[in-house]
Structure formats: C-alpha cells, structure tokens
Amino acid sequence: MRIFTGVLGLAVVGAIGAWVLSAPRPLPDGATAGLVGEATRGEAVFHAAGCASCHMAPGSTGAAQLVLAGGQSFPSAFGTFVAPNISPSEAGIGGWTLAQFANAVQRGVSPDGSHYYPAFPYAAYARMELQDLADLKAFIDTLPASDAPSLPHDLGFPFNIRRSLGLWKLLFLPKDWVIAGDLTPQETRGRYLAEALAHCGECHTPRNLLGGLDTGRWLAGGPNPSGQGTIPNITPAKLTWSEEEIVAYLTTGFTPEFDSVGGHMAHVVENFARLPESEAAAVAAYLKRVPPTP
Structure with missing residues (x-):
C-alpha cells in the first residue's frame, strides 16, 4: 500500500510539474509598448519572411497571393498541418493587437493562450527584431481581407495534445544564433x-x-x-x-x-x-x- 501511495504521489507531482512546465510563455508585458509599425518597411519583411508562400489560398497566382486566406496543406511525419487565415478579417487576425501578433509570431502563443504548432516557424521568427514585427503587422493590415474559415490540422494522438508543445518549446526554441563568431x-x-x-x-x-x-x-x-x-x-x-x-x-x-x-x-x-x-x-x-x- 505504501509503495502504491508513493508511486501515485510521484505521478501526481510529475503531472503537476509537466503542466507547469508546458504552460505558454508569452513575451514580457510591455515588450511592444511604444512600437509603431510602418507598412512600407513591413512589405519587405513580408516578402523576406515568405508569409504569402504558406498563407495564400492553394493555387493562388498574381494579386490573389496577397489574400492570406490560408488552406494550404503541409504533410509531415506527425500529421498534416493546414495554414490558417491570417488576413485582416475577423476570420483571420483582424482586431489583434501588436502584442498578440508578436506573441504568436515569436512565442507560438495564440491570443487565447494556447500553443501554436511549430509548423508555423516561430522557432526562427523568435530571432526577429520587434520593430520588424510591428512593420510586418502594419503591412498585413493593408492587405485584402478574407472570411474563409481556418481549417483544422489533421493530427493523431498524441500530437493533437497542444499543451505538450510547451515542453517541445523548452527543448527547441532557440536561445541564440546558430552561427556565432565575428561576422562582417x-x-x-x-x-x-x-x-x-x-x-x-x-x-x-x-x-x-x-x-x-x-x-x-x-x-x-x-x-x-x-x-x-x-x-x-x-x-x-x-x-x-x-x-x-x-x-x-x-x-x-x-x-x-x-x-x-x-x-x-x-x-x-x-x-x-x-x-x-x-x-x-x-x-x-x-x-x-x-x-x-x-
């Protein structure tokens, strides 16, 4: 009985620890305070970051590539990820604050406090300068809106447990540049x-x-x-x-x-x-x- 109680206690402590460690970790309060985005600069950030390449609707060409309705599928060993609508509409990121946008892009944390999957490359964008993020959002806010709903990912157990992504982030979110040293x-x-x-x-x-x-x-x-x-x-x-x-x-x-x-x-x-x-x-x-x- 004592052994059972001890094992149960360890399991409870482990579960609590995992729950705490897997919690979303947004940017510090006020990280984006005072930043003002400029859309012209944001257009260059937009193209360098390849936003339309993933978030335009499947098969889009020409001007339609700037309608960030989402819907493209990206298969992987963990399941199929589907790019969401990030256009400036209620179905996308319309109404998001700069702080919410920055948390999504750099920390993989949604406005409702849940984790985004790292198919969204926030592990790379975590290195972005916050001013570039502000400029990027200013440009996206000028693009056409789409009311297309974001489609769900097709993931099986256990990859459909978003909370576990907090532990993934502890292991793999970057803390520094990969190539260090004295660069020109x-x-x-x-x-x-x-x-x-x-x-x-x-x-x-x-x-x-x-x-x-x-x-x-x-x-x-x-x-x-x-x-x-x-x-x-x-x-x-x-x-x-x-x-x-x-x-x-x-x-x-x-x-x-x-x-x-x-x-x-x-x-x-x-x-x-x-x-x-x-x-x-x-x-x-x-x-x-x-x-x-x-």
Whole structure:
C-alpha cells in the first residue's frame, strides 16, 4: 500500500510539474509598448519572411497571393498541418493587437493562450527584431481581407495534445544564433535573413525524432517532411557555387548549370526577387560562413 501511495504521489507531482512546465510563455508585458509599425518597411519583411508562400489560398497566382486566406496543406511525419487565415478579417487576425501578433509570431502563443504548432516557424521568427514585427503587422493590415474559415490540422494522438508543445518549446526554441563568431556587417545581415526571416533552417536542417532541428548539422539537408524526396545540403560541403552564383539563383531561379528552380523553393526565389539584390548577397555571404557538413 505504501509503495502504491508513493508511486501515485510521484505521478501526481510529475503531472503537476509537466503542466507547469508546458504552460505558454508569452513575451514580457510591455515588450511592444511604444512600437509603431510602418507598412512600407513591413512589405519587405513580408516578402523576406515568405508569409504569402504558406498563407495564400492553394493555387493562388498574381494579386490573389496577397489574400492570406490560408488552406494550404503541409504533410509531415506527425500529421498534416493546414495554414490558417491570417488576413485582416475577423476570420483571420483582424482586431489583434501588436502584442498578440508578436506573441504568436515569436512565442507560438495564440491570443487565447494556447500553443501554436511549430509548423508555423516561430522557432526562427523568435530571432526577429520587434520593430520588424510591428512593420510586418502594419503591412498585413493593408492587405485584402478574407472570411474563409481556418481549417483544422489533421493530427493523431498524441500530437493533437497542444499543451505538450510547451515542453517541445523548452527543448527547441532557440536561445541564440546558430552561427556565432565575428561576422562582417553583410554576414550579420545574411544571418538575420537566413536564420530568422527566411527561416532557411526549417527546411534545410535535419530534424530529430521530436521534430526539433539538429543544429549540429545546420543546413545539411535531409528528408523532405512531406515524405517525397530530400531537401538539399546548402553548406559549403555541397553548395560549391560562388557568392555571385548564389545571388543569381536566389533572384532569377536559375542554377549555374541553367536548371530552373522548382517546388517550394520557387516561392523563395519569387520573394527574394522582390527585395534589393543586396539581401540575396548577404545570404550568400552568410552561407559561406556556415561550417561545411557532409
């Protein structure tokens, strides 16, 4: 009986501890106080972060890509995630405060206090500057509204238990930059673009069994989360293009061998083509500083 009582007590203590540790952790109160967004600057952040690439409706082209109605599906080993409506409507993020927006983007915490799944790359956006977040929201608020309802994810047990994501965040939310050291201003800008805004690591870095990035093999490629094909290694071990060739690829979609970009990378090229060429050059300089990983 004593053994049973002891085991039960430990189980209760463990459950309470897990509940506390898995609680959402929003930004500190007042983190966004005094910030005023500017939509023109936010447009560049929007394209660098690839917001439309995931949140436009399936099959959208042209101006329709700026209607962030959601609905695209992203299959993975954990189930299928569906991008939500983030347009400035009541069905999207209309009425959200900047603080609520910042908590969603940087901490993966919804306005109602629940966890978002890390298919939304807040683990990368956690490195964003708060002013960029304010500018991004100012731009999204100028876009067309859509009343399309956000569709639910298709996840099985235990991945449908959102509370468990608090423990995932404790393990895998970043606390620093992956590539540290004495970087040039251009390389530093490239790091900000690659590790934060453009979230390159989310696709190009292999993951462990819990879905966390294996940062020891940063940008070394791996299986496509959809189960179809692989994502290439873009460290200097495999990506041997010159910086000029990387810039040309990011802005035109053509490789040095005159192959053309395909898949989701085509959206990345579309986005970089809308930015000053200096942004692609910064990413190219950063990629040359990444340790070569076979």
